[in-house]
Structures are given as structure tokens and as C-alpha cells.
Amino acid sequence: MLAAAGLTLAGCSSGGQPQARKTPSPSPSPTSTVSVPAGVSLTDQGSKLSFGGSATVIFEADQHRGTVLKLTAKQATKGRISDMSGFVLGGATSRSTPYYVDVSVRNVGQGQVGGVPVPLYGVDASNTLLPPAGFTSPFKRCPSRPLPKHFGPGDSFSTCLVYLAPHHGTMNAVSYRPDQAFDPITWTGQIATEQKH
Numbered sequence: 001m002l003a004a005a006g007l008t009l010a011g012c013s014s015g016g017q018p019q020a021r022k023t024p025s026p027s028p029s030p031t032s033t034v035s036v037p038a039g040v041s042l043t044d045q046g047s048k049l050s051f052g053g054s055a056t057v058i059f060e061a062d063q064h065r066g067t068v069l070k071l072t073a074k075q076a077t078k079g080r081i082s083d084m085s086g087f088v089l090g091g092a093t094s095r096s097t098p099y100y101v102d103v104s105v106r107n108v109g110q111g112q113v114g115g116v117p118v119p120l121y122g123v124d125a126s127n128t129l130l131p132p133a134g135f136t137s138p139f140k141r142c143p144s145r146p147l148p149k150h151f152g153p154g155d156s157f158s159t160c161l162v163y164l165a166p167h168h169g170t171m172n173a174v175s176y177r178p179d180q181a182f183d184p185i186t187w188t189g190q191i192a193t194e195q196k197h
Contacts, residue, residue: 034058034066040108042068043185051075051189057176061113067153068109071120073174073187074102079194083141096164098133099171099191100142104158107151114151122163123173123186130171132161 036042036058043055051073060066079098081089105118122130132144142160151157165171171191177184 032058032060032066034060034068035110036068037108037110040068045185046183047185049073049185049187051174051187053187055176055185056108057178057185058109059113059119059178061116065111065113066109067107067111067113069113069119070106070108071118071176072104073120074104075192076101076171076174076189077192077194078171079141084139087135087137087139092166093164095168096166097168097170098142099163099165101161101163101174102158103161103174104156105147105151106156107153110153112150112152114147115149117146118157118159118161119176119178120161121175121177122161122165122171123175124165125170125172128166129175129177130163130165133164135162 040056043049043057047055049055052075054070054072056068056070058066059069077100079100081094081096081098083098099122101120101122103118103120107113117132117134120132122132124130135144139162142162144162145159147157148155163171172188174187175184176186
């Protein structure tokens with residue numbers, strides 16, 4: 001069973017506690033009305049890709065905005081919770097394992113979908129979806145950002161996403177799954193481990 005829960009991390013300087021927030025699990029949506037430009041081929045549902053591979057997918061930010069995105073999960077690195085020593089971590093968060101995934105996104109469709117999170121999830125060993133963690137202050141190790149406010153046809157964007165595997169868990173894959181009915185597209189491969197300094 002897949003579940004998703006989001007987390008926002010606040011820096012120590014703000015004096016705030018990280019705010020755990022539930023991210024709605026993707027829900028079934030009606031047949032997409034997003035048009036696929038001529039010459040663009042969508043990646044089949046259920047495709048298994050290696051890190052560095054790209055998937056071309058329909059993405060609907062909401063009922064009124066959608067486009068076709070080319071998503072690439074370039075590489076993944078297992079971090080250490082001590083990387084987040086500059087943040088106030090709650091009990092459960094302090095017992096998680098961070099993973100950093102470098103991704104790139106290109107809008108190869110005709111719509112504008114800016115200002116929303118990059119639609120990729122981590123997947124842990126228990127098949128739970130791990131949404132990207134959000135930050136209220138900069139995290140230099142992996143500067144996670146949503147798509148730019150304006151992200152129209154032809155625009156490209158690169159960022160680093162942080163996934164927190166609970167209970168010192170393991171992230172096994174990165175997934176694109178816009179709704180429960182969609183057979184997810186996943187990326188897997190060697191996950192690097194940071195060297196201790």
C-alpha cells in the first residue's frame with residue numbers, strides 16, 4: 001500500500017519546529033485533456049528506468065493547468081541525518097535517513113505549470129511514497145526548490161530533492177505516479193554514499 005506524507009523543515013535561526021504536513025495522496029483523475037505535441041512520445045506506464053534516464057509524461061498541476069514534462073532523475077546519494085544539524089528536527093525526523101536526488105525537468109508541452117513541486121517521489125523499502133521535503137530556510141547540501149513561478153513551453157529547470165526515509169529506512173527508487181490508477185514509472189540504480197569528512 002502506498003502512502004505519502006510531507007515534511008517542512010525550519011532552520012534553527014527561525015526558532016520554529018519543523019512542521020509535519022500531510023501531502024494528499026494522488027487521487028484518480030479523469031482522462032487527461034493535455035495535448036501531446038507532434039513528434040513527442042510519452043513514456044509507457046510501468047517503465048523501469050535507470051538513473052540518468054528520462055521519462056516524458058503528462059503532468060497536470062491542477063484542473064486548469066497541464067503540460068508534457070521530460071523528467072530525469074540523474075543520480076541519488078544517501079546522506080546522514082547530521083547533514084541537517086542546522087535544523088530543528090522532531091523525534092521521528094531525527095530517526096530518518098536523507099537521500100538527495102538530482103533531477104532535471106523540461107517542459108516539452110504547450111502548457112504553463114509553474115510554482116508547484118517537482119512531481120517525483122522517493123519509494124522506500126516498504127513501498128511507501130516519500131514526497132520531497134520542503135525547507136523554510138536554505139539547505140546548501142541539496143537546495144530543493146519547486147518549479148519556477150513561470151514554467152512554460154521550452155523551459156528547463158534543475159534542482160536537488162531531499163527524501164527522508166523514516167525509521168533509518170532505505171530509499172530504493174524514485175517514482176512518477178500522478179494518481180493511484182497510474183502504473184508508476186520508476187528510476188533505480190546505484191545510490192552513492194557520502195564519505196565521512
